[in-house]
Amino acid sequence: MKLAKKDILGIKDLSVEEINLILDTAESFVEISTREIKKVPTLRGKTVINLFFEASTRTRTSFEIAGKRLSADTINISASTSSVVKGETLVDTARNLEAMNPDIIVIRHSAAGAPHLLARMIRQSVINAGDGFHEHPTQALLDMMTIRNKKGGFGGLKVAICGDIAHSRVARSNIYGLKKMGAKVAVAGPATMMPRDMDKMGVEVHYHLEEAITDADIVMMLRIQTERQNQSIFPSLREYSSYFSLNKRNIGLAKKDVIVMHPGPVNRGVELSPDIADGPYSVILDQVTNGVAVRMALLYLVTGGES
Amino acid sequence: MKLAKKDILGIKDLSVEEINLILDTAESFVEISTREIKKVPTLRGKTVINLFFEASTRTRTSFEIAGKRLSADTINISASTSSVVKGETLVDTARNLEAMNPDIIVIRHSAAGAPHLLARMIRQSVINAGDGFHEHPTQALLDMMTIRNKKGGFGGLKVAICGDIAHSRVARSNIYGLKKMGAKVAVAGPATMMPRDMDKMGVEVHYHLEEAITDADIVMMLRIQTERQNQSIFPSLREYSSYFSLNKRNIGLAKKDVIVMHPGPVNRGVELSPDIADGPYSVILDQVTNGVAVRMALLYLVTGGES
Amino acid sequence: MKLAKKDILGIKDLSVEEINLILDTAESFVEISTREIKKVPTLRGKTVINLFFEASTRTRTSFEIAGKRLSADTINISASTSSVVKGETLVDTARNLEAMNPDIIVIRHSAAGAPHLLARMIRQSVINAGDGFHEHPTQALLDMMTIRNKKGGFGGLKVAICGDIAHSRVARSNIYGLKKMGAKVAVAGPATMMPRDMDKMGVEVHYHLEEAITDADIVMMLRIQTERQNQSIFPSLREYSSYFSLNKRNIGLAKKDVIVMHPGPVNRGVELSPDIADGPYSVILDQVTNGVAVRMALLYLVTGGES
Numbered sequence: 001m002k003l004a005k006k007d008i009l010g011i012k013d014l015s016v017e018e019i020n021l022i023l024d025t026a027e028s029f030v031e032i033s034t035r036e037i038k039k040v041p042t043l044r045g046k047t048v049i050n051l052f053f054e055a056s057t058r059t060r061t062s063f064e065i066a067g068k069r070l071s072a073d074t075i076n077i078s079a080s081t082s083s084v085v086k087g088e089t090l091v092d093t094a095r096n097l098e099a100m101n102p103d104i105i106v107i108r109h110s111a112a113g114a115p116h117l118l119a120r121m122i123r124q125s126v127i128n129a130g131d132g133f134h135e136h137p138t139q140a141l142l143d144m145m146t147i148r149n150k151k152g153g154f155g156g157l158k159v160a161i162c163g164d165i166a167h168s169r170v171a172r173s174n175i176y177g178l179k180k181m182g183a184k185v186a187v188a189g190p191a192t193m194m195p196r197d198m199d200k201m202g203v204e205v206h207y208h209l210e211e212a213i214t215d216a217d218i219v220m221m222l223r224i225q226t227e228r229q230n231q232s233i234f235p236s237l238r239e240y241s242s243y244f245s246l247n248k249r250n251i252g253l254a255k256k257d258v259i260v261m262h263p264g265p266v267n268r269g270v271e272l273s274p275d276i277a278d279g280p281y282s283v284i285l286d287q288v289t290n291g292v293a294v295r296m297a298l299l300y301l302v303t304g305g306e307s
Numbered sequence: 308m309k310l311a312k313k314d315i316l317g318i319k320d321l322s323v324e325e326i327n328l329i330l331d332t333a334e335s336f337v338e339i340s341t342r343e344i345k346k347v348p349t350l351r352g353k354t355v356i357n358l359f360f361e362a363s364t365r366t367r368t369s370f371e372i373a374g375k376r377l378s379a380d381t382i383n384i385s386a387s388t389s390s391v392v393k394g395e396t397l398v399d400t401a402r403n404l405e406a407m408n409p410d411i412i413v414i415r416h417s418a419a420g421a422p423h424l425l426a427r428m429i430r431q432s433v434i435n436a437g438d439g440f441h442e443h444p445t446q447a448l449l450d451m452m453t454i455r456n457k458k459g460g461f462g463g464l465k466v467a468i469c470g471d472i473a474h475s476r477v478a479r480s481n482i483y484g485l486k487k488m489g490a491k492v493a494v495a496g497p498a499t500m501m502p503r504d505m506d507k508m509g510v511e512v513h514y515h516l517e518e519a520i521t522d523a524d525i526v527m528m529l530r531i532q533t534e535r536q537n538q539s540i541f542p543s544l545r546e547y548s549s550y551f552s553l554n555k556r557n558i559g560l561a562k563k564d565v566i567v568m569h570p571g572p573v574n575r576g577v578e579l580s581p582d583i584a585d586g587p588y589s590v591i592l593d594q595v596t597n598g599v600a601v602r603m604a605l606l607y608l609v610t611g612g613e614s
Numbered sequence: 615m616k617l618a619k620k621d622i623l624g625i626k627d628l629s630v631e632e633i634n635l636i637l638d639t640a641e642s643f644v645e646i647s648t649r650e651i652k653k654v655p656t657l658r659g660k661t662v663i664n665l666f667f668e669a670s671t672r673t674r675t676s677f678e679i680a681g682k683r684l685s686a687d688t689i690n691i692s693a694s695t696s697s698v699v700k701g702e703t704l705v706d707t708a709r710n711l712e713a714m715n716p717d718i719i720v721i722r723h724s725a726a727g728a729p730h731l732l733a734r735m736i737r738q739s740v741i742n743a744g745d746g747f748h749e750h751p752t753q754a755l756l757d758m759m760t761i762r763n764k765k766g767g768f769g770g771l772k773v774a775i776c777g778d779i780a781h782s783r784v785a786r787s788n789i790y791g792l793k794k795m796g797a798k799v800a801v802a803g804p805a806t807m808m809p810r811d812m813d814k815m816g817v818e819v820h821y822h823l824e825e826a827i828t829d830a831d832i833v834m835m836l837r838i839q840t841e842r843q844n845q846s847i848f849p850s851l852r853e854y855s856s857y858f859s860l861n862k863r864n865i866g867l868a869k870k871d872v873i874v875m876h877p878g879p880v881n882r883g884v885e886l887s888p889d890i891a892d893g894p895y896s897v898i899l900d901q902v903t904n905g906v907a908v909r910m911a912l913l914y915l916v917t918g919g920e921s
Contacts, residue, residue, distance in 0.1 A: 033714075033715040036659070037658060037659030038661060039658060039687070044344060044346060045342070045343070045344030045345045045346035045376075046344075047345060047372060047375070049368075057691055061689055061691060061711070061714065062714060064689055065687070065716075068687040068689075069659075069661075069687070073346070073372070073375040073376070075371055075372060075375075077364055077368060088572035089575065092571070092572060092573055092575070093364070096365055096571060096592070096595050097368070098592075099592040099593075099595035100340075100368065100369060100372050100595060100598075100599050101340040101345065101596070264702075264706070264710060265707075265710075266702070266706055268706070285709060286713075288710050288713035288714060289714065289715070291714075292714050292715070351651060351653060352649070352650070352651030352653035352683075353651075353652070354679060380653070380682040380683070382678055382679060382682075384671055395878075395879035396882065399880055399882070400671070400879075403672055403879075403899070405899075406899040406900075406902035407675065407676060407905075407906050408647040408648065408652065408906070
């Protein structure tokens with residue numbers, strides 16, 4: 001089976017079949033990263049440009065490793081060294097890159113919709129590595145892969161997503177995906193971090209962590225952006241963590257075999273207590289490992305690969 | 308035929324035969340970037356260092372892609388992360404890199420003559436990727452390649468180069484090259500942006516855009532550096548663009564089959580109106596595509612490749 | 615013979631046999647960098663991450679070239695673009711990278727002990743590329759390789775190390791290594807730059823350059839960090855260089871066949887006069903060349919390579 005899409009822009013656009021195709025393909029790539037020689041010639045002679053307008057270690061590194069393990073040529077462009085500083089529009093940057101004949105452009109941008117604009121403008125494949133508060137599809141796919149691995153599927157699962165829902169592209173992409181795949185989603189966060197129309201997305205909305213995580217199969221904690229402290233979204237880290245931290249006390253409300261997820265980087269002691277982050281429930285590092293496999297799968301599929 | 312030169316420092320030093328050799332070789336490389344597998348083993352095991360003391364997306368990316376498509380190992384060094392910050396001289400940086408046995412150093416530097424100093428100091432090949440207000444030979448070569456492609460040659464052509472002539476290494480390199488190849492060059496710009504001895508370079512000097520572009524076969528618009536606005540070189544962007552912008556009205560003065568060029572990044576609505584930048588006359592994206600081919604050709608030729 | 619160590623953290627931990635194994639292996643790699651095709655498939659499919667929390671051109675470039683000449687995939691992460699800015703702990707960064715299945719992490723960090731912490735946390739090999747004022751083992755190994763090349767061994771040699779001993783990880787690693795290998799070490803520097811317990815390391819301590827370099831076979835000058843001038847460690851560069859610069863006058867005190875070393879980047883006219891830096895005694899560029907070979911050897915040995 002092939003992916004009938006040029007681009008990966010958001011989970012909203014993906015069908016259940018497409019998500020399954022991506023996750024199945026990713027599963028088949030996991031093993032490559034455990035070999036002595038972690039490299040296959042699949043994408044030899046393909047050019048992948050990582051165009052990052054926002055700083056990111058893990059996502060850029062994950063894509064770069066994914067590309068290299070498939071033998072693609074990878075080129076990194078970061079905003080600080082790019083001609084963005086010279087005032088070029090995104091469209092012009094895109095068309096210029098297009099003219100150099102890459103095969104895939106992976107883009108992270110602070111503006112929601114930037115990857116979509118790019119994808120309409122250029123003939124090559126675009127993969128959204130996070131756009132503003134909008135979507136972060138590769139993160140949601142690696143999250144879903146991790147859940148499927150650990151739970152065998154999605155049907156009947158309760159997933160609690162907790163924290164700054166309003167400013168989280170991770171939450172948004174996961175809600176789209178998990179609902180599609182048949183899971184039930186509950187969200188929890190302070191009122192200032194909860195979008196108004198949240199219930200329209202078909203999720204349970206809570207303002208107390210405890211309510212959301214009760215009987216949850218999966219608890220997904222979001223990173224709190226500590227720099228928002230001075231923007232009157234929340235009074236202090238201490239107050240935030242006293243109400244919205246997952247810890248040894250409240251984890252007992254979830255199912256016995258709950259798994260705890262986090263997109264990273266973790267603020268230890270803020271949204272997650274260290275004993276939970278490093279404890280037996282945590283699958284945070286599985287998420288990272290699966291991230292490389294999911295990105296390998298996407299690079300492979302958007303260039304016409306068959307599963 | 309081989310290039311009997313260790314370095315590519317400026318168009319001023321190149322003969323007509325050498326320019327033709329480079330353009331012919333570049334033509335033969337264009338096709339590689341359109342293949343399914345865009346990679347040939349030509350420079351396998353060669354090390355190319357991109358040493359950029361000034362930020363640049365497109366030139367660095369173009370060189371990096373060119374190197375990778377020829378299977379060279381490419382290493383990027385940018386000023387911000389380099390030991391330049393530790394006060395090392397350019398000569399010491401060069402000799403240190405030399406001692407690591409690269410094959411080619413591509414250098415961009417804000418000081419005119421920096422690549423020449425480097426080339427004298429080290430035994431490896433040096434390619435000038437832009438030095439101060441002096442030369443930008445790879446840009447001029449890709450411009451000449453584009454002109455030759457579109458017009459079949461240079462003889463009898465009128466090329467108008469318009470904008471901040473004084474601070475443009477692109478203008479300088481193109482004037483040297485186009486004159487050598489038999490084209491006629493006219494320049495236009497405000498008096499504050501025109502070098503005094505311009506007529507000695509054998510070009511027509513104009514202070515009105517309209518005069519220069521009349522009957523032109525090629526109009527090459529230069530990027531205005533908007534940050535110079537406060538340096539009293541020009542009063543305002545608005546005033547500048549009202550006199551020195553190429554647009555739907557004045558383009559009619561040029562030949563019917565005029566082509567419009569720009570080294571990028573374009574300031575839309577300043578030196579170039581959007582309808583011209585994106586219109587049928589524009590060959591701006593051909594320039595970018597040819598840039599990769601020209602750089603492949605240069606990397607190939609300076610390491611002893613034969614056309 | 616194989617290296618029975620997962621990591622290279624410091625010279626202090628290496629035995630004489632291990633140092634000889636590394637130097638012998640490095641010797642065998644020197645020739646690769648002089649070939650037409652400077653590349654062997656030894657580490658194909660291995661992933662090397664260069665994780666630099668401090669800026670460095672030469673060390674990072676040297677490791678990157680070493681990795682590429684062995685056909686490894688190399689990934690650069692620098693602090694400025696990493697999620698360190700997002701407040702992640704080093705341990706979390708490490709574990710996240712570990713989860714992406716690299717083979718080797720090369721780390722430079724301003725905190726002494728950072729590589730050791732990393733090495734304990736992750737299952738992959740860690741190579742210390744400089745940690746605070748603690749150790750810089752790859753530099754000491756390339757220095758020892760250079761000495762062995764030039765002098766045929768270490769026994770009976772007098773090595774003078776001069777400058778800011780207290781803040782030099784290069785000095786520390788060299789003292790450990792040279793003493794182990796049978797050389798005699800003398801250090802010289804102003805009292806404010808001399809650690810109190812220096813004599814416990816088994817070296818001669820001097821406060822005058824002339825005393826230390828008298829009859830020396832090797833003079834190793836350290837880089838003075840000019841930015842310390844305002845930290846009242848020394849009054850002025852001029853005063854420092856009048857007492858602690860190696861120059862044409864005082865070099866005569868050393869042995870006739872003395873060699874002069876410097877880890878770079880050199881402050882010309884401060885710790886080293888230009889005629890000495892570029893003169894016949896200087897082996898500074900041999901050090902750089904040997905650096906690539908030593909790093910190739912280490913990448914090879916820590917991944918299980920046999921000499």
